[in-house]
Amino acid sequence: MLGSKWPEDYSRVALLAAVAIGLYLSSLHSYLLFHSLIEIATIAVAFTLFILTWNSRDYLKNGYLRLIGTGYAFIALIDLLHTLAYKGMDVFPGYGANLPTQLWIVARYLQAATLFAAPWFVERRVNDRLVFAAYAAAVALLLALIYSGRFPDCYIEGKGLTAFKIGSEYVITAVLLAALYLFYRKRQHFERRVFILIGASIACTAVSELSFTAYASVYGFANLVGHFAKLAAFYLVYLAILVTGIKQPFALIFRDLKQVEAELRKAQDTLEEKVRDRTAELSASEEKYRALIECANDAVFVQELDQDGKPGPFIEVNELACSQLGYSREELTRLDPADLADPDYRDSMAAAMAKLVRDQHAVFETALMARDGRSIPVEMSTRMLQLQGRRMLFSLVRDITQRKLADDEIRKLNSELEQRVRDRTARLEQVNKELEAFSFSVSHDLRAPLRAIDGFSRAVVEDYGDKLDDQGRHFLEMLSDNAVRMNRLIDDILSFSRMGRREIQGMRLDVAELAQEVIAELRSTVADRSIRFMVGTLPQTRGDRVMIRQALVNLLSNAVKFTRPRSEPAIEVGGTRGRDENIYFVKDNGVGFDMRYADKLFGVFQRLHAEDEFEGTGIGLAIVKRIVERHGGRVWAHAQVGAGATIFFTLPEADRPDA
Numbered sequence: 001m002l003g004s005k006w007p008e009d010y011s012r013v014a015l016l017a018a019v020a021i022g023l024y025l026s027s028l029h030s031y032l033l034f035h036s037l038i039e040i041a042t043i044a045v046a047f048t049l050f051i052l053t054w055n056s057r058d059y060l061k062n063g064y065l066r067l068i069g070t071g072y073a074f075i076a077l078i079d080l081l082h083t084l085a086y087k088g089m090d091v092f093p094g095y096g097a098n099l100p101t102q103l104w105i106v107a108r109y110l111q112a113a114t115l116f117a118a119p120w121f122v123e124r125r126v127n128d129r130l131v132f133a134a135y136a137a138a139v140a141l142l143l144a145l146i147y148s149g150r151f152p153d154c155y156i157e158g159k160g161l162t163a164f165k166i167g168s169e170y171v172i173t174a175v176l177l178a179a180l181y182l183f184y185r186k187r188q189h190f191e192r193r194v195f196i197l198i199g200a201s202i203a204c205t206a207v208s209e210l211s212f213t214a215y216a217s218v219y220g221f222a223n224l225v226g227h228f229a230k231l232a233a234f235y236l237v238y239l240a241i242l243v244t245g246i247k248q249p250f251a252l253i254f255r256d257l258k259q260v261e262a263e264l265r266k267a268q269d270t271l272e273e274k275v276r277d278r279t280a281e282l283s284a285s286e287e288k289y290r291a292l293i294e295c296a297n298d299a300v301f302v303q304e305l306d307q308d309g310k311p312g313p314f315i316e317v318n319e320l321a322c323s324q325l326g327y328s329r330e331e332l333t334r335l336d337p338a339d340l341a342d343p344d345y346r347d348s349m350a351a352a353m354a355k356l357v358r359d360q361h362a363v364f365e366t367a368l369m370a371r372d373g374r375s376i377p378v379e380m381s382t383r384m385l386q387l388q389g390r391r392m393l394f395s396l397v398r399d400i401t402q403r404k405l406a407d408d409e410i411r412k413l414n415s416e417l418e419q420r421v422r423d424r425t426a427r428l429e430q431v432n433k434e435l436e437a438f439s440f441s442v443s444h445d446l447r448a449p450l451r452a453i454d455g456f457s458r459a460v461v462e463d464y465g466d467k468l469d470d471q472g473r474h475f476l477e478m479l480s481d482n483a484v485r486m487n488r489l490i491d492d493i494l495s496f497s498r499m500g501r502r503e504i505q506g507m508r509l510d511v512a513e514l515a516q517e518v519i520a521e522l523r524s525t526v527a528d529r530s531i532r533f534m535v536g537t538l539p540q541t542r543g544d545r546v547m548i549r550q551a552l553v554n555l556l557s558n559a560v561k562f563t564r565p566r567s568e569p570a571i572e573v574g575g576t577r578g579r580d581e582n583i584y585f586v587k588d589n590g591v592g593f594d595m596r597y598a599d600k601l602f603g604v605f606q607r608l609h610a611e612d613e614f615e616g617t618g619i620g621l622a623i624v625k626r627i628v629e630r631h632g633g634r635v636w637a638h639a640q641v642g643a644g645a646t647i648f649f650t651l652p653e654a655d656r657p658d659a
Helices: 006-029 031-055 063-085 098-121 128-147 163-185 192-211 221-247 255-295 319-325 329-334 343-359 401-467 470-501 511-525 545-562 595-600 620-630
Strands: 299-305 311-317 361-369 375-387 390-399 506-509 532-535 541-544 570-577 581-588 635-639 645-652
Touching: 031 063, 031 221, 063 098, 063 128, 063 221, 098 128, 098 163, 098 192, 163 192, 192 221, 299 319, 311 329, 319 329, 319 390, 343 361, 343 375, 375 401, 506 545, 511 532, 511 545, 511 570, 541 545, 541 645, 545 570, 545 581, 545 620, 545 645, 620 635, 620 645
Parallel strands: 532 570
Antiparallel strands: 299 311, 299 390, 361 375, 375 390, 506 541, 570 581, 581 645, 635 645
């Protein structure tokens, strides 16, 4: 059964039976009257559906019902034209029975399409104005096709229904059955009574369409059955939407409001539960907040800013703040913050407050007045925060008395240290001057006996060589050679010493030009050797010309010396521009050395080859290292025994301002 009100249902059945009999009798009297009454009734129902759903669209969230309401209004419009065009009405003379049949098919196509599309909008929001415009455009197009003669014929006088019309009825019936299936799948969104009534309406519409496939005349029995089925379909929609919607508004149109109300009640219960939980959390947070303030290693002050941004009285302080200043908590919360400021620090306090307003955070040093009149130096870290519409000022205050005392002591020690450094520097400068004078004196005093030893040994060899045996002459030659070597060693030691004391004269230098100049000098000393010198692209640098030239002399001289055993000696000078410095190298194909001893290469008096193999004092590369380091660079080497060596060093870029 459709409901539980039995007397009302029986009365309605009796009334419907009486109406059906009356309509049937009217068809016996005038089939045109019968047709007009049924069409007018269905048109009235359709327009009423539209009026109800359109005016309740702000509350009716079920898109199915809203789409049906709008669609049935345009269906009723075509049915109205169909009624006026019916044979015997003579509203559209000259069209015959084909025009009303075409209008009927168009209306039924539109009705089937509406019922098929409606289930897709049960849970979707419908744009009513857009739907209305779409229906209006579709109906205008269909009517234009019909009245222009471009729509297929549906009825031919003397022959009856066309194949297009009969086929269309079957297509419409299939679409209606599909619509019924889709509607069934969405049944959970409708009240049971509404679901049954709408489902029955779709079924009656399908029966109506099937009946119209069998009649041969507009006054035929099949036509009569089809119109009764159509009337039943519209009446069932009437019961589902209008009657049910009026008597049970919360069950249909405002059914969603009931759901919203239930959801709101559920949300309210959830909200109350959340409020209780939040209250408990806030209580716990407040306890944690107070515990955090009390456990802080610094004094804590909390203030609220007024509308002008001026800090008000303290609303929260911790126990450490009370003990540092000698006030109770109640006394501090009654004091004006200005009462605690040291008068000597008011200007710095004003500057800090200006920064606080600008940056929302400030860290500064000031002084606070304790209750006993003491000025306490403090460091304040203050931050401005927005809390629930209130501007709050949180300050951490640290007593820096001990730090100040330590700073004073450090300044005193620094002052004493600076004086000691000045005194020590003066003494060192004096010692260096004395050492330099001593070095020149020693070198002069050493050179004289060395020259004498060298000269007399040579004189003995020249004047008395014929009286000496080979061993005697050999000893004298060794004596002369060692005197020369000793003299060269003194020169190298003095040069090494000067490189450490010489003031750098910085200038822009063309390293390639310097290298070519040194190579030209070296060629004259080894004219008997065919050495291939190669100078690549060398980036310019900034430094002391004399010192850098000396470094190149030492490096190239070493390369010349250690390529002596090679039949085709080759020496290459190159460089590249690095990220913050220039990298240079001097490469040779000489005897090389064992990389295990590379750390000794740049030490004073360090030699990696025997003196009887290659002459030297072991100071040349140490001088190179000192020159490079004086210019802020680095020096290193890479070699392989028997495969040559490469000495790398870095110098500043030519355009670097600090070079």
